[in-house]
Amino acid sequence: MTGSHRWGHPHVEMEGVNKWFGALHVLRDVTLQVGRGERIVICGPSGSGKSTLIRCINRLEAAYSGRIVVDGVEITSDRKTIDHIRRDVGMVFQQFNLFPHLTVVENCTLAPVRVKRMTRTAARDLALHYLGRVRIGDQADKYPAQLSGGQQQRAAIARALCMNPKIMLFDEPTSALDPEAVKEVLDTIVALADEGMTMLCVTHEMGFARQLADRMIFIDGGRILEDSEPEAFFDTPSHERTRAFLSQIL
Amino acid sequence: MTPDSNRAPRVPMFRDRTDAIATIAVGIVLACVAYSFARWAVVHAVWHLPADAGSAPCRAVKGEGACWAVVVENVRFMLFGSYPRAEQWRPIVVCLLFVSLYGASLVRALWTRWLLALWIADSAVAVVLLRGGRLGLSEVPTEFWGGLPLTFLLSTAGFTLALPFAVLLALGRRSGLPAIRTLCVGYIEVVRGVPVITFLFMAAVMFPLFTPASVSIDKLLRAQIAFVMVMAAYVAEVIRSGLQAVPRGQYEAAASIGLPFWPAMILVVLPQALRVSIPALVNTFIALFKDTSLVIVIGLFDLLGTAKAVLVDGRWVGFGVEVYLFAASVYFVFCYIVSRFSLRLEQELRRAAGAA
């Protein structure tokens, strides 16, 4: 489906992407273009391939066929290219995946120090800045196990931000949280969106989606069935499966 | 480890430069090694010796080619020890008996009380068959037993006899009574803290001192007792983990329906504990199977012992590599097959538990 070209050259391009898990055809001929600064929310039933789709962008999953181009660089199996792309693409996981043996601030400074060769003090300042932005600055020297779920996920967001990514991927960031924590994390993400970062977010939270998205994408059975602006998406979805899905969750 | 690799339709060999370089480098090294080995083991090897040539043809190629003739000429001795040739059908039957026992035990469908009885019966039948002296079979004293039947017998009988003691030790270790618990803990820790061969030495030199001079216990029996003592401690630890894995609710449920301690144990708790421990028990059995090779230090001739004994003969001195490779393959084939089955068992049990 076509994406909007309002924002210049596409930041992320996927063309004819296919992926199998064993015999299961998870992504079928996916073609997608994401403009700079666009905020895209991807939704769909479980098993539809939405997580796999965004995981292909930072090569946590490898596509079998098709092209994926991130910020002008095509993803291949060359390790240097992959590492290079991952420096500019940040990801927030459903299970947070904070490093339990490091403190929160150490979680954030690990990559800047080791990959960007920042000095420890500079990295720490950067980390404390972002930890403050997500409002857990006072938890900086605690271990992840000592934080609540919502705090841990916000720490994970700060960790991703410390690498100054150009694109942020969110893989169901609130699915593992209880309701109070969901709101605090979603608010954090919305606040970030105002910075103009390109975002792709997989989520079930439709209220949040309406607030954040420039574009809504519905994927089912590995195919993108719907790709439109939020009002059109929610009020007049063109595909019947989209309608069925929306009626179930709204 | 990292998710770069996915289960592709084929095995990916060259996904990037490092892969390619590593694969080619290792491949070249392996090819060279395989080539030299093939030349030694196959191309220049001597497989048969003419009737009265002694071992000269083998000596002629020593260093260049393997002397598989040493295995071919001595295979009966290595497998069955000094058992009288005419009666060697008996150890063969014994070996088949044990192999089918192990095979049957690895099939989940056959796990019943009868299997347990079969384990006991097989060892008893093996002893009777090997010893003879009744049922019209000629008597063969244990000094002549050796090779594979000995390995099978020591492991199987050792494991079977150790199991009840292991259960008692495991229960005793969890007991609330300090005297019993201390005794059990003490026994287990001492046995597991010392090398196994100290027990074999005990069997060889100390046990004779414990019994009246008129009573002399067969050396093989002494070694068997030593193995049972050692196995009881190791298996007890496995069973203890199994007991811990049984949820507390089971004990409580059994008590609530009025089952007294021992019936509750035997009917409710132990079956579950044993079922959970099966993979670990199989691994312990494999370890015991390998450890029976230690009897060589007290002068008994299991599979390794007979192999080593072949090298004492002047004709075959110096061909240790061939002989040990043969013995190693026999052990390997057996242990590998059993451990693969055990892995599959573990997966089945995990799946069954997950579904429950």
Added chain:
Amino acid sequence: MIRTIRWQLAVASVVVAIAAAIAAQTAVNLRARGIASGFDFLSRPAGFEIARGLLSFSSRDTYTRALLVGLVNTVRVSLLGIVIATSLGLLVGIARLSEIWIVSTVARTYVEVTRNTPLLLQLLFWYTLTQGLPAAPEALNPLPGVYLCFRGLFLPAPIWRHGFPWIGLERPALVGFGFQGGTSVSPEFAALVIGLSIYTAAFIGETVRGGIMAVGRGQAEAAVAVGLSRLHALRFVVLPQALRVVIPPATNQFLNLFKNSSLAVAIGYPDLMSITNTTLNQTGQAIEAIALAMVVYLAVSLSLAAGMSLYNGSVLRRGGGA
């Protein structure tokens, strides 16, 4: 359980009764065979030689000293074995998880073959290989001053010299059918260390592999998602967490190596078990000798177990984990 004192007394008295009966019979037998009791034999001269090692020993030294030499040898072999086995095991564990098919297959073959054959057989195999080396006059000479023959590996050794430069290198020299001078590694020692290391490394490798797999994909994914290279991800995120899981079973393997070093008795290396064996053969005092050896091995096992509980306690108290 049956909570009565009576049961405990009953069990205790049965055990004591059996023990007493055995003790009584043993005393009778010992007297009949004219075997002495007690540990006096320890201060008698040993009357046998021990191959040259770290401590000097002659046949006039006491049994105590002989056993001490054995203990020192056991410790030497075990420490060296543990170091080599750990390094090799770490590599093997990581190699098992490599995405390069050939590397993981080679590692897997090594682990399967080593774990499914008896250790004693492997030791005898390595020893046989050393005995296949040529005799001293035709010894292999890969480097100047280094000679490899079936009697062992002979290396140059540093010695004091008069005058400048005060330290020199003494090279082994061929004398008859042996070498004199320099230092040497006996084939028994080499076979024991190589065999023990290779065997134990396979088990340690599997432990390391289990530890790495226990860390969970999410950690590795998060590490690379934030831009760390795979090597950095392994070093800073996966391995530190894996180590916590790995250390208790790895310590168990170290203990096994230490106990397995007793197999030296089968290839003739004079470790604690070998010398205990010689001692009990010469003095006939089997009970004392074996009991002594058992106490030594037990002391090491229990100290290691105690150290392990302390370590586990401290790890659990620290903030990390989960």
